[in-house]
Amino acid sequence: xxxxxxxxxxxxxxxLESLLTGEKxxxxxxxxxxxxxxxxxxxxxxxxxxxxxxxxGPEHVPGGLAVGMEEFLVTFVDDLFQxxxxxxxxxxxxxxxxxxxxVLDAAADALVAHGDNEAEPDxxxxxxxxxxxxxxxxxxxxxxxxxxxxxxxxxxxxxGILDEFELRVAPFGHGLFEFDAGLVGQLVxxxxxxxYYSEWQGYDDxxxxxxxxxxxxxxxxxxxxxxxxxxxxxxxxxxLRGYVGTDDSPLGAGDTWTDIDGRVSIVRESGSFRExxxxxxxxxxxxxx
Amino acid sequence: MVAAHYDVVxxxxxxxxxxxxxxxxxxxxxxxxxxAGPFYGNEQWPKPNEQxxxxxxxxxxxxxxxxxxxxxTTRELEMIRKLVFGPADHERGFWLRKFPGDGAILxxxxxxxxxxxxxxxxxxxxxxxxxxxxxWPVDYADLVPYYREIEAMCExxxxxxxxxxxxxxxxxxxxxxxxxxxxxxxxxxYRPQPNAxxxxxxxxxxxxxxDGDFTYPEVDGDxxxxxxxxxxxxxxxxxxxxxxxxxxxxxxxxxxxxxxNVTVRPNAFVTSIETETAGNDxxxxxxxxxxxxxxxxxxxVDCEVLVLAAGAIETPRLWLNADLPKNEWVGRGMTIxxxxxxxxxxxxxxxxxxxxxxxxxxxxxQDIAARFDYPGLGMLQTVxxxxxIGAILGFGSSASGFAFENDPxxxxxxxxxxxxxxxxxxxxxxxxxxxQVLVVSDDRxxxxxxxxxxxxxxxxxxxxxxxxxxxxxxDRQRRDRLAEIAAEILRAAGAxxxxxxxxxxxxxxxxxxxxxxKVVDEACEAYDVGRLFVADHSALANGVGGANPTNTGQALAxxxxxxxxxRYFAG
Numbered sequence: 042x043x044x045x046x047x048x049x050x051x052x053x054x055x056x057l058e059s060l061l062t063g064e065k066x067x068x069x070x071x072x073x074x075x076x077x078x079x080x081x082x083x084x085x086x087x088x089x090x091x092x093x094x095x096x097x098g099p100e101h102v103p104g105g106l107a108v109g110m111e112e113f114l115v116t117f118v119d120d121l122f123q124x125x126x127x128x129x130x131x132x133x134x135x136x137x138x139x140x141x142x143x144v145l146d147a148a149a150d151a152l153v154a155h156g157d158n159e160a161e162p163d164x165x166x167x168x169x170x171x172x173x174x175x176x177x178x179x180x181x182x183x184x185x186x187x188x189x190x191x192x193x194x195x196x197x198x199x200x201g202i203l204d205e206f207e208l209r210v211a212p213f214g215h216g217l218f219e220f221d222a223g224l225v226g227q228l229v230x231x232x233x234x235x236x237y238y239s240e241w242q243g244y245d246d247x248x249x250x251x252x253x254x255x256x257x258x259x260x261x262x263x264x265x266x267x268x269x270x271x272x273x274x275x276x277x278x279x280x281l282r283g284y285v286g287t288d289d290s291p292l293g294a295g296d297t298w299t300d301i302d303g304r305v306s307i308v309r310e311s312g313s314f315r316e317x318x319x320x321x322x323x324x325x326x327x328x329x330x
Numbered sequence: 331m332v333a334a335h336y337d338v339v340x341x342x343x344x345x346x347x348x349x350x351x352x353x354x355x356x357x358x359x360x361x362x363x364x365x366a367g368p369f370y371g372n373e374q375w376p377k378p379n380e381q382x383x384x385x386x387x388x389x390x391x392x393x394x395x396x397x398x399x400x401x402x403t404t405r406e407l408e409m410i411r412k413l414v415f416g417p418a419d420h421e422r423g424f425w426l427r428k429f430p431g432d433g434a435i436l437x438x439x440x441x442x443x444x445x446x447x448x449x450x451x452x453x454x455x456x457x458x459x460x461x462x463x464x465x466w467p468v469d470y471a472d473l474v475p476y477y478r479e480i481e482a483m484c485e486x487x488x489x490x491x492x493x494x495x496x497x498x499x500x501x502x503x504x505x506x507x508x509x510x511x512x513x514x515x516x517x518x519x520y521r522p523q524p525n526a527x528x529x530x531x532x533x534x535x536x537x538x539x540x541d542g543d544f545t546y547p548e549v550d551g552d553x554x555x556x557x558x559x560x561x562x563x564x565x566x567x568x569x570x571x572x573x574x575x576x577x578x579x580x581x582x583x584x585x586x587x588x589x590x591n592v593t594v595r596p597n598a599f600v601t602s603i604e605t606e607t608a609g610n611d612x613x614x615x616x617x618x619x620x621x622x623x624x625x626x627x628x629x630x631v632d633c634e635v636l637v638l639a640a641g642a643i644e645t646p647r648l649w650l651n652a653d654l655p656k657n658e659w660v661g662r663g664m665t666i667x668x669x670x671x672x673x674x675x676x677x678x679x680x681x682x683x684x685x686x687x688x689x690x691x692x693x694x695x696q697d698i699a700a701r702f703d704y705p706g707l708g709m710l711q712t713v714x715x716x717x718x719i720g721a722i723l724g725f726g727s728s729a730s731g732f733a734f735e736n737d738p739x740x741x742x743x744x745x746x747x748x749x750x751x752x753x754x755x756x757x758x759x760x761x762x763x764x765x766q767v768l769v770v771s772d773d774r775x776x777x778x779x780x781x782x783x784x785x786x787x788x789x790x791x792x793x794x795x796x797x798x799x800x801x802x803x804x805d806r807q808r809r810d811r812l813a814e815i816a817a818e819i820l821r822a823a824g825a826x827x828x829x830x831x832x833x834x835x836x837x838x839x840x841x842x843x844x845x846x847x848k849v850v851d852e853a854c855e856a857y858d859v860g861r862l863f864v865a866d867h868s869a870l871a872n873g874v875g876g877a878n879p880t881n882t883g884q885a886l887a888x889x890x891x892x893x894x895x896x897r898y899f900a901g
Binding site: 096104122238283290291325 | 377379380400401403404405406407408410412416417420421422423424425426430433434457458461462470478487488490491492493495496499500503504509511512513514515516521522524529530532533534535536537538539540541543544545549553554555556557564565566686689691693694695705706707716717718719720721722725726727731732734735748750751752754755756758759761762774789802804807808811834
């Protein structure tokens with residue numbers, strides 16, 4: 042595990058160095074490795090689920106790969122944080138996707154080394170995620186790491202390993218830099234879920250400047266909105282039921298719209314909170330430190 | 331042009347800085363507010379994420395509701411990308427902070443700060459958290475007049491009830507809790523949120539048959555569409571100051587500009603504090619250096635009094651990166667309201683019999699409009715979200731691993747942990763029949779928790795904040811008890827499935843890193859540096875009991891402004 046993390050850190054450093062010097066490394070295999078691994082991420086986090094067709098309907102079958110989310114995830118992760126190196130100008134985003142997939146493989150190797158995987162790694166799982174127009178299976182087999190070869194469940198288990206993992210090293214030449222591998226889990230689970238269930242798919246091009254982006258705000262353009270029933274953003278709803286009120290409180294008044302428990306009702310008009318006297322002398326700590 | 335000297339420089343135009351600027355401007359002092367992020371809704375920056383725009387704004391006439399309408403799309407991914415703490419330039423990523431584990435820090439950059447995506451919730455602190463816990467050097471009674479001043483400015487009123495609030499209130503009442511109707515809360519119970527959001531137009535009542543547009547001037551006040559977390563421009567078409575949510579950019583910034591004495595300079599990241607030491611060895615603040623986030627140019631400005639209001643992470647970071655005296659509590663004692671998420675899923679028929687419709691439709695109504703208070707433990711609040719934010723808050727991370735690895739057995743929840751795969755898709759397919767409850771605990775200040783910096787781990791503004799947080803046993807107990815109460819309320823409201831996230835520490839509310847009584851005195855002036863005041867949530871002596879902190883942070887900032895005038899500008 043430590044060796045893998047060192048490799049990952051040296052990868053970060055190489056990427057930063059290339060950013061500083063403006064060099065472009067040969068990235069074709071690296072790009073494919075990143076894409077294949079993130080494809081496996083998307084397949085585990087928001088998978089295709091034919092088993093939901095009978096239960097919930099056919100619209101619940103496709104997952105993140107059906108909408109090309111892995112490609113967006115690469116861009117999103119690479120643009121998410123900046124480290125603003127002043128000597129390379131005002132930009133300088135931290136390209137995290139390549140080191141991130143190295144960490145995923147480190148976690149996958151650790152899972153397998155501990156024997157905590159439910160199924161053997163199998164490169165054909167990676168090949169099964171290929172579609173028409175993708176690079177040949179031979180190349181994909183060559184670049185695929187352990188993470189992508191795991192079953193869906195085992196990929197999630199591997200992510201779980203990262204939550205507890207912290208390290209201290211010095212990739213910036215002087216001084217210690219502490220980094221949590223938990224950030225990786227946050228990016229590939231939390232952020233991936235947010236992206237998938239957000240409006241993302243509906244943009245013509247999210248990389249355009251914000252003032253030039255267009256979005257149809259229509260579930261027809263967003264697969265996840267069709268799966269959740271979210272109707273899109275709205276300017277308003279005529280959804281007011283009223284205000285909380287009671288006979289002996291200034292909170293609300295007017296006709297009762299509905300009764301809550303015999304004492305508290307939802308009434309037509311709002312009142313206000315009381316500027317009440319307070320006495321804290323009877324306060325007891327429920328859980329003293 | 332920004333001048334070379336002001337009576338007061340305020341670092342940060344977030345929730346609290348504009349309050350101090352307004353009060354100081356009213357007192358006739360010249361004030362410069364430096365803000366690291368952009369200024370949305372201002373004619374000086376028509377494309378604030380794409381072009382540097384002008385240098386500063388000093389006139390309320392610059393404010394534009396039309397521009398807010400354009401810039402605040404309420405599309406959740408786009409707005410998170412725009413608002414979360416980072417530079418204005420859309421091509422650059424967030425400013426990096428290091429946080430432990432798979433938690434996160436949610437703060438915004440820009441004029442309005444984190445109130446740009448706060449949900450308008452404006453309760454007071456629990457009196458016992460000030461008067462009975464050992465942290466505060468002042469009394470709750472000292473804050474009450476300032477609460478009144480802030481609540482009037484922010485138009486705080488009881489939040490309206492839509493379907494999701496009615497569902498929660500039914501559950502809370504059925505679980506045996508009482509209604510609270512007071513502003514000063516000393517006993518547990520439920521109540522509508524005291525929200526700094528104008529109440530909706532009465533014509534939006536479900537019985538009123540309204541079928542018009544939800545735009546100004548056809549409707550006035552809130553329009554009951556989700557939007558607070560993802561920017562809140564409602565009602566669309568309204569002038570800047572008629573927007574319903576009274577975030578600090580809508581409430582205090584116009585008031586500050588209207589004094590004629592306040593200038594706001596966005597895109598200006600303060601990187602160091604200038605001091606002079608004359609006569610004795612007690613330094614005094616004399617100004618700051620700041621960096622333009624578009625050009626990279628470094629400038630400086632002098633002042634008689636310096637006010638730090640950069641938030642509970644950046645304020646101590648700035649101190650630690652400046653050449654100031656050591657104080658063992660700078661950056662320490664951080665509280666974050668160590669939180670959790672508990673979610674209920676209902677069967678359609680049960681909803682129909684309970685609230686008269688077969689969906690909850692959490693995207694209707696104000697984002698957070700119902701709450702449960704428990705002084706000594708913290709609070710619960712219902713949260714309406716669009717599905718993406720709901721997924722990351724409720725299911726995206728957990729300290730307990732994935733749900734499929736856990737067997738909650740006889741716990742009050744049916745499932746526990748992070749959700750992914752088919753389990754996630756199945757639960758999200760019921761989005762319209764779900765309601766999340768946010769658990770917000772009264773975590774206590776511990777010196778180990780907070781902000782440090784390490785030379786060498788730097789961005790263009792100096793060493794970045796390294797944030798550490800490890801809750802105590804008591805913090806966990808308070809949170810666990812609140813999560814149980816949340817599950818009981820959801821169950822009593824008829825939920826057929828209850829899920830607990832067991833979220834990792836996530837900093838939605840951040841406070842007490844420059845605490846009154848430890849780093850700053852009772853007027854919020856630093857013990858170790860004269861003429862340097864703190865007027866943001868970092869000066870709060872604890873987490874105010876777990877109640878949403880905006881009201882208390884603003885009340886304290888208003889009080890601090892009065893103290894500044896008394897100490898340095900009276901007569």
